[in-house]
Amino acid sequence: MARIPYPERPADAVARLPVPLNAFRMLSHAPPLTGPAIDLGLAVLRESTLPVRLRELVVLAVASGTRCTYLSVQHTPIALNAGATPEQLAAIAEQRADGPELDATESAAVTAAFEQVSRHTLSDHTLTTLRTRVPDRQIIEIMTTTGYYTMLAGLMNGLAVDIDPSGEHFLGLVGGDPD
Numbered sequence: 785m786a787r788i789p790y791p792e793r794p795a796d797a798v799a800r801l802p803v804p805l806n807a808f809r810m811l812s813h814a815p816p817l818t819g820p821a822i823d824l825g826l827a828v829l830r831e832s833t834l835p836v837r838l839r840e841l842v843v844l845a846v847a848s849g850t851r852c853t854y855l856s857v858q859h860t861p862i863a864l865n866a867g868a869t870p871e872q873l874a875a876i877a878e879q880r881a882d883g884p885e886l887d888a889t890e891s892a893a894v895t896a897a898f899e900q901v902s903r904h905t906l907s908d909h910t911l912t913t914l915r916t917r918v919p920d921r922q923i924i925e926i927m928t929t930t931g932y933y934t935m936l937a938g939l940m941n942g943l944a945v946d947i948d949p950s951g952e953h954f955l956g957l958v959g960g961d962p963d
Contacts, residue, residue: 785944785946786806786810786943786944786945786946787942787943787944788810788813788943790806790809790810790812791809791812791813793812794808794809794812794818795808795811795812795815795818795819796815796819797815797818797819797822797823798812798818798822800822800826801822803948805858805948806854806945806946806947806948807854807936807939807940807945808821808822810939810940810943810945811939821935821936824932825932825936828925828928828929828932832925832929833921833922833925834893834918834922834925834926834929835866836862836866836867837863837866837867837868838889838890838893839925839929840859840862840863840866840868841863841868841872841876841886841890841893841894842893842894842896842897842926842929842930842933843855843859843862843863843929843933844856844859844860844863844868844873844876844877845876845879845881845893845894845897845898845901845930846897846901846929846930846933846934846937847859847933847937848876848877848878848879848898849879849897849898849901849902850901850934850937850938850941851941852936852937852940852941853947854937854940854941854945854947855933855936855937855940856877857947858947860873869885871885872885872886872890876894879898881894881895881898882895888917889917889918892910892913892914892917892918893914893917893918893926895910895913896910896911896914896923896926896927896930897926897929897930900927900930900931900934901930901934906927911923914926
């Protein structure tokens, strides 16, 4: 049960979502923040050049690193639909990025997400590795995705936002080709 009540009326921007997610209903206590937060989330989902599977592995790394069950429940069906394997998701849940479950690019991206969540920065080694695997734009997209979902995890964890398992409603919004 949420630690504070949801507003009686969600911000108008919540109507742009396929379902009125509790995270954004809660954020509606501050209506001027709700629309920009939704817009950034939709940009991360629709405009990023990251392959969908890689992006979702990063989101699940944030979920694991922040211990955010809400994110995990929301993004597991999206990740699986994008081609992630149960073995990859298990490794990430265990905060392992160096096993055989992840290829070199996935490992670098997940390591970056884990470092950003835990240390709020990247080691020189991780950044160097990322730069050998993806273009600089995608490094920015990995960092932005990590930061965005870390912000949401703080809201959801701090206020015990109720989990609404509706990630499958977002499958059409998350980008095209899973590769």
